[in-house]
Amino acid sequence: MPIKSILKQQLQQSAFASLAVVVSSVSLMAGSAWAESPVNIINAEAAISPITIVPLRGNISVLEGSGGNIGVMDGQDGKFMIDAGIAVSKPRIEEALAKISSKPVKYVIDTHWHWDHTDGNGWLHATGATIAGTPNTAKHMSTASRVDDWDYTFPPAPKGGVPSVLITKPKTFKFNGQDIIVTPVKPAHTDGDMFVYFKQADVLFMGDLYWNGVYPFIDNKHGGNIGGAIKAVDVALKVAGDNTQIVPGHGEVSGRKELVEFRDMLSSIRDNVATLKKQGKTLEQVIAAKPTKEFDAKWGQFVINPDLFTRLVYQGM
Numbered sequence: 008m009p010i011k012s013i014l015k016q017q018l019q020q021s022a023f024a025s026l027a028v029v030v031s032s033v034s035l036m037a038g039s040a041w042a043e044s045p046v047n048i049i050n051a052e053a054a055i056s057p058i059t060i061v062p063l064r065g066n067i068s069v070l071e072g073s074g075g076n077i078g079v080m081d082g083q084d085g086k087f088m089i090d091a092g093i094a095v096s097k098p099r100i101e102e103a104l105a106k107i108s109s110k111p112v113k114y115v116i117d118t119h120w121h122w123d124h125t126d127g128n129g130w131l132h133a134t135g136a137t138i139a140g141t142p143n144t145a146k147h148m149s150t151a152s153r154v155d156d157w158d159y160t161f162p163p164a165p166k167g168g169v170p171s172v173l174i175t176k177p178k179t180f181k182f183n184g185q186d187i188i189v190t191p192v193k194p195a196h197t198d199g200d201m202f203v204y205f206k207q208a209d210v211l212f213m214g215d216l217y218w219n220g221v222y223p224f225i226d227n228k229h230g231g232n233i234g235g236a237i238k239a240v241d242v243a244l245k246v247a248g249d250n251t252q253i254v255p256g257h258g259e260v261s262g263r264k265e266l267v268e269f270r271d272m273l274s275s276i277r278d279n280v281a282t283l284k285k286q287g288k289t290l291e292q293v294i295a296a297k298p299t300k301e302f303d304a305k306w307g308q309f310v311i312n313p314d315l316f317t318r319l320v321y322q323g324m
Contacts, residue, residue: 046159049074049123054095058103061260063252065185065208070103072096074123075256078212079104080205082183085113088136089203089212089254091127100127112136114180116189117170118214118256119197120147120229121154122161129168140170141191143199147229155228156315174201190246192216195239196223196256198230202239204246211247212254216240217269219258221309222299222316225323232323233277240270272302280320290321 053073061069070077073096078089086107092100104112115132117125117140125148128138140148148169153160180187186206191199196215203212215223216239225231247253247263254260279298288296298320299306299313307313 044157044159046122046157046161050093050095053093056096056099058096058099060103060106063208063210063254063260065205065210066183067205067208067210068107069254069260070100073100074126075118075121075215076212076254076258078203078254079107080183080185080187080208081108081110082185083110084183085110087180087182087187088112088115088131090118090124090214090256091115091131093123094126094130097127097130114139114182116140116201116203117144118202118212118216119200120144120152121197121215121226124214124256125164125168128170129165132167137172138168138170139172139174139189141199141201142173142175143197143230145170145173147197147199152229154226156224188246190242192239192242193235194230194232195235196231197226200239202243202246208252209248209250210252210254211243213243213256213266215256216243217253217255217266219255219261219265219269220305221258222306222311222313223273224311225319227319227323233273233280233320234323237270237273237277240266240273244270272306276302276316277320277324280317281324284321284324290318293317293321 056072058070058072061071066082067080070079073092075090077092080087112131112134115128115136115138132138148164150163151160174189174191177188177190188204188206189201191201200214200216202214202216225233225236249263251263252260253262253266276299280293283293283296283298294314294317299317303313
């Protein structure tokens with residue numbers, strides 16, 4: 008079956024509205040086996056995918072359909088965004104932003120450097136938005152960066168698309184009557200992740216520190232590792248309460264219970280792989296032992312398959 012037909016079929020069957028969740032299931036399992044980089048396939052689909060607006064509390068919405076989930080808080084001071092999606096989605100993101108209000112975008116917070124979260128930085132900066140991220144996010148976006156699992160080398164981002172506000176410790180933005188707390192974490196999904204908490208609304212944006220209902224990608228080459236990914240979720244759980252709305256980088260909006268389940272899954276698989284690795288087993292032997300089997304029925308059927316996730320965990324130890 009042609010790749011585009013597979014993508015369309017998965018889109019129709021998926022419970023996820025975000026395009027990136029659908030096509031990442033193809034790209035991340037494929038690695039360099041495809042004749043064409045999955046990044047090109049994802050971009051082609053993002054160019055035509057509709058953008059869905061999901062309202063949350065406190066004039067906050069999630070835009071689904073371009074790369075990872077995008078957060079938008081609207082008010083008298085303007086719009087405050089979490090991540091920027093893929094640049095080819097610009098016309099549909101502009102339409103969605105206009106439906107929310109005519110207020111301009113003042114800030115964009117990059118939760119990490121991956122293109123499906125930052126590629127739209129350039130055009131948003133051109134409209135007047137200030138881009139903020141960690142120093143490592145800015146570093147990776149300022150140079151050519153290769154992700155082998157996607158068989159793609161990303162060129163340096165245009166200067167305006169690179170974060171100009173660099174965040175190295177928790178920072179609070181006072182905006183639209185909200186305290187917006189941006190918290191960088193130690194290396195986890197990458198070496199430059201942050202989560203964003205809207206205090207009064209009690210809404211938490213996790214970026215790719217959290218993938219709801221599927222195994223996550225961990226970018227070991229750019230500083231990520233399974234131990235750090237678990238610790239980062241633990242840090243976020245100190246913020247999240249029983250009524251917090253939690254927005255993953257990919258997947259549906261959830262609550263604390265689902266985030267705890269995600270953390271427990273990561274911890275169990277990490278421990279299983281660590282035990283096998285201590286026994287001297289090779290990567291191939293660890294994969295054959297199926298250390299994820301307890302969780303595969305729920306977590307291993309979509310974005311990243313069990314073998315790939317086992318490899319990411321093994322190589323990140």
